Amino acid sequence: MTRKLFRQIVNGLIIVLVVFAGFYFLAQPYAFQGSLIEPPLPTADFSLKQADGKNFRLSDQQGKLVLLYFGYTFCPDVCPTTLYDLARAKERLGENASEIQVLMITVDPERDAPDQLEKYVTTFDPSFIGLTGDITELESIWSDFGVYRKKNETNGASGYLVDHTSRVYVIDRNGNLRLTFPFGMEFEAMADDLAYLLDSE
Amino acid sequence: MMKSSLLFILTILVLILAACGASAGNDSLEISDVWARPGLADGNGAVYFLIDNSTGEEDTLISASSDIAQAVEIHISMMDGEVMQMKPQHEVSIPVGKTEFKPGGLHVMLIGLHDDLNTGDNFQITLKFQTAGEEILEVTVKKP
Numbered sequence: 001m002t003r004k005l006f007r008q009i010v011n012g013l014i015i016v017l018v019v020f021a022g023f024y025f026l027a028q029p030y031a032f033q034g035s036l037i038e039p040p041l042p043t044a045d046f047s048l049k050q051a052d053g054k055n056f057r058l059s060d061q062q063g064k065l066v067l068l069y070f071g072y073t074f075c076p077d078v079c080p081t082t083l084y085d086l087a088r089a090k091e092r093l094g095e096n097a098s099e100i101q102v103l104m105i106t107v108d109p110e111r112d113a114p115d116q117l118e119k120y121v122t123t124f125d126p127s128f129i130g131l132t133g134d135i136t137e138l139e140s141i142w143s144d145f146g147v148y149r150k151k152n153e154t155n156g157a158s159g160y161l162v163d164h165t166s167r168v169y170v171i172d173r174n175g176n177l178r179l180t181f182p183f184g185m186e187f188e189a190m191a192d193d194l195a196y197l198l199d200s201e
Numbered sequence: 202m203m204k205s206s207l208l209f210i211l212t213i214l215v216l217i218l219a220a221c222g223a224s225a226g227n228d229s230l231e232i233s234d235v236w237a238r239p240g241l242a243d244g245n246g247a248v249y250f251l252i253d254n255s256t257g258e259e260d261t262l263i264s265a266s267s268d269i270a271q272a273v274e275i276h277i278s279m280m281d282g283e284v285m286q287m288k289p290q291h292e293v294s295i296p297v298g299k300t301e302f303k304p305g306g307l308h309v310m311l312i313g314l315h316d317d318l319n320t321g322d323n324f325q326i327t328l329k330f331q332t333a334g335e336e337i338l339e340v341t342v343k344k345p
Contacts, residue, residue: 120244156289157274161288163286167283
């Protein structure tokens with residue numbers, strides 16, 4: 001008899017606990033896995049020529065989430081790793097993938113010709129856009145986004161390498177900088193953050 | 202008929218010798234999971250692998266070479282705060298245990314690929330170690 005009562009009490013406690021845990025988790029706001037920019041920062045608009053001669057203007061993208069990366073085609077390791085992860089994150093969004101635009105702006109305009117950039121970025125996803133421009137245009141964009149970029153001469157066959165900020169900038173549908181993704185962030189985590197941003201706005 | 206059976210025997214002999222060669226080589230510096238990401242002709246690439254050094258002594262990787270590209274160098278990517286840097290490495294010490302060449306870290310950089318590298322392609326690179334000597338690796342091109 002007492003054993004039965006004890007079991008009933010335990011069962012009751014378990015139910016109460018599960019219900020509370022449910023409320024607790026439901027009440028939690030979404031925790032971004034990238035670094036949240038709070039409040040969102042308006043981005044400075046820019047316009048650069050694409051390989052096909054058309055102008056790409058950031059403000060024309062409003063309504064889409066723009067993932068902006070600064071890299072260079074000569075970079076064999078970190079840039080392809082990042083672009084591949086962005087492609088996988090985008091793919092994971094399924095039918096919402098069309099609401100994402102991935103951009104790579106070069107940090108190496110000397111070596112990155114427009115058609116070469118386009119060929120490079122589209123190997124990861126046909127929708128990716130690679131952009132270059134003249135050095136003054138690029139310098140002003142780098143500075144607007146706080147991008148550090150430095151050429152380092154090497155004695156080897158690579159000629160020079162470029163140190164650069166490795167974060168991905170997430171610009172929301174209203175043109176505000178909302179999030180950044182650090183290098184090495186799992187693509188599943190990026191996709192979760194992007195799906196939340198797409199749903200919540 | 203004679204010719205084809207002779208060829209068969211020769212092939213078997215070559216296979217046996219190759220197998221002996223492989224096992225008689227340095228079997229305590231094991232290199233596995235050798236892969237490269239797809240790449241474009243005239244562009245660059247990177248090769249990654251895992252070295253397991255159970256020789257009991259530290260070794261040093263002193264060079265990498267391949268005829269797949271104009272030049273081959275050993276590089277490391279490393280974060281300095283928010284900034285990603287890539288630096289050529291003249292040599293890499295390979296301590297006892299595992300040393301991983303992986304994205305965002307140590308890698309063999311292929312500079313100026315002669316042809317596109319497509320998923321499923323294979324090619325060879327040679328690593329030269331101070332103690333273990335030359336190791337020829339079979340690289341598989343794949344997406345990570």
